[in-house]
Amino acid sequence: MIRKRLLPRPRSRNLPYLLLLPALVLELVVHLVPMVVGIVMSFKRLTQFFIRDWSAAPWDGLANYRMAVDFHAPVGRALLHSFWVTCAFTVLAVGLSWLIGTAAAITTQDAFRGRGVLRALFLLPYALPVYAAVITWSFMFQRDTGLINHVLHDQLHLVDDKPFWLIGDNSFTALVTVSVWRSWPFAFLTLTAGLQNIPRELYEASALDGAGVWQQIRRITLPSLRPVNLVLVLVLFLWTFNDFNTPYVLFGKSAPEAADLVSIHIYQSSFVTWNFGAGSAMSVLLLLFLLLVTALYLLLTSRRRDTA
Known part of the structure; x- marks a missing residue:
């Protein structure tokens, strides 16, 4: 009987690294290499004259960074304004998304007839392609033919004149509305999963002690969801602060x-004014800001967890 020669099995000590190798290679190609190229471009005087061969652009040192943070010059003032607009937009969008997602998750926590259908409807905005959803909202925000003005002006008579939603100050409200509509289902999905880990015995025991619904939410639900909320808020913050698709399509x-969010401002600086060096410098500054905020957030939350 001929015995088949088996191939040598990899050592168990090296097997985890072999399994991680494809993901590490893809991460290097997709994220790290463009990031390094962008950092190099931020130190160059890369304008429309060097698009054919960007490596031939002369080195400019920290000139792009100095121009970006010079808040007394037009470029720096515009970037600072865009930064504050993005901060306000992020706070509102993340806060409202978390609030609506929490309310929806708690409402559908207990079983009732039609709960599955309602949960599926709640997740519909998250399942729709972003471009199709935002384009639909852009039609709804049209001044004369949009659904929003038709309801507010023609049906409910809440406004005297049909407002412009995609230009002027109302554009901020429109942007926040679309962002919240897209983000809160993710918060709902995450918090719904977190609620499954809370023992029902806690609610039953608190009900026997006379605790009402609001006391149960305050004393049981929210403290139990704290680990989930710590991750959820950070993810929503990074997604919202970096959001480019929503304002670009809208x-x-x-x-x-x-x-004027930072993501759109960087795009305009790079592909509209053709100053890729300045746009790359702004992108690096945005990256450093997000890394700093993430590190501080993780440090503060870990200290609170250790002292709790």
Whole structure:
């Protein structure tokens, strides 16, 4: 009987690294290499004259960074304004998304007829393609033919005149509305999963002790969801602060001043004014800011967890 020769099995000590190798290679190609190229570009005077061969652009040192943080010059003032608009937008969008997602998750926590259908409807905005969803909202926000003005002006008579939603100050409200509509189902999904780990015995025991619904939410639900909320808020913050698709599809290449997010501002600096060096420097500054905020957030939350 001929015995088949088996291939040598990899050592168990090296097997985890072999399994991680494809993911590490893809991460290097997709994220790290463009990041390094962008950092190199931020130190170059890369304008439209060097698009054919960007490596031939002369080195400019920290000139792009100095121009970006010079808040007394037009470029720096515009970037600072965009930064504050993005901060306000992020706080509102993340806060409202978390609040609506929490309310929806708690409402559908107990079983009732039609709960599965309701949960599926809640997740519909998260399942829709972003471009199709935002384009639909852009049609709804049209001044004369949009559904929003039809309801507010023609049906409910809440406004005297049909407002403009995609230009002027109202563009900020429109942007927050679309972002919350897209983000809160993710918060709902995450918190619904977290609620499954809370023992029902805690609610039953608190009900026997006379605790009402609001006391149960305050004393049981929210403290039990704290580990989930710590991760959820961080993820929502990073997604919202970096959001490019929503304002780009909603407003186009040139966003109104009231809705000029950093992501759109960097795009305009790079692909509209053709100053890729300045745009790369702004991108690096944005990356450093997000890394700093993430590190501080993780440090503060870990200290609170250790002292609790």
